[in-house]
Amino acid sequence: xxxxxxxxxxxxxxxxxxxxxxxxxxxxxxxxxxxxxxxxxxxxxxxxxxxxxxxxxxxxxxxxxxxxxx
Numbered sequence: 001x002x003x004x005x006x007x008x009x010x011x012x013x014x015x016x017x018x019x020x021x022x023x024x025x026x027x028x029x030x031x032x033x034x035x036x037x038x039x040x041x042x043x044x045x046x047x048x049x050x051x052x053x054x055x056x057x058x059x060x061x062x063x064x065x066x067x068x069x070x
Contacts, residue, residue, distance in 0.1 A: 008060045
């Protein structure tokens with residue numbers, strides 16, 4: 001089971017402890033039936049978020065970056 005790191009409104013930030021070794025460090029963001037990953041080093045999306053969610057996702061990620069990173 002993957003631990004939830006942060007909950008912020010509709011977004012749940014989750015870190016999976018056993019990821020593939022060649023992937024960069026990242027966090028999964030779950031919301032509704034969707035999920036995207038954000039690279040912790042570049043702070044960019046690893047796949048394109050659904051239309052209309054990009055800004056809110058980035059604002060939430062930036063607000064909790066250090067907590068997620070820890």
